[in-house]
Structures are given as C-alpha cells and as structure tokens.
Amino acid sequence: MQKIRCSVCSCMYNAPEENLCTLKDIQVSPCPSAKTGTPEDETCCASYKDVNHH
Numbered sequence: 001m002q003k004i005r006c007s008v009c010s011c012m013y014n015a016p017e018e019n020l021c022t023l024k025d026i027q028v029s030p031c032p033s034a035k036t037g038t039p040e041d042e043t044c045c046a047s048y049k050d051v052n053h054h
C-alpha cells in the first residue's frame, strides 16, 4: 500500500511526528504561475486544509 509522506505541519491532515499524511489519497496539482522547473514552484498538494480551518 502506498504511503504519502508529508512534512507540511500546517495542514490538518498531517501527522508531523510520523512525517505522514493521514488521508488515503490526495490530489496533487500544478502550481498555476510556475514555469521554472523547480519542484516547489511546479507541484502542490490540492488536498491541503489549514489546521485552523473548521
């Protein structure tokens, strides 16, 4: 089974002590304004929800 490792601790689905996403699947989307080829400019988790969002 696939694991989603993630260290985005401001996301409500993140388990920072395990470096894991707790969702069983996520959507990854391209970043709209990118064209640099640098990973952090091009790819983005679209399943992110702010930990303070209720």
Ligand code: SF4
Pocket: 004, 005, 006, 007, 008, 011, 012, 013, 014, 015, 020, 021, 022, 023, 026, 045, 046, 047, 048, 049
């Ligand atoms: S939803 Fe995305 S940003 Fe949030 S923990 Fe999972 S992989 Fe990380």
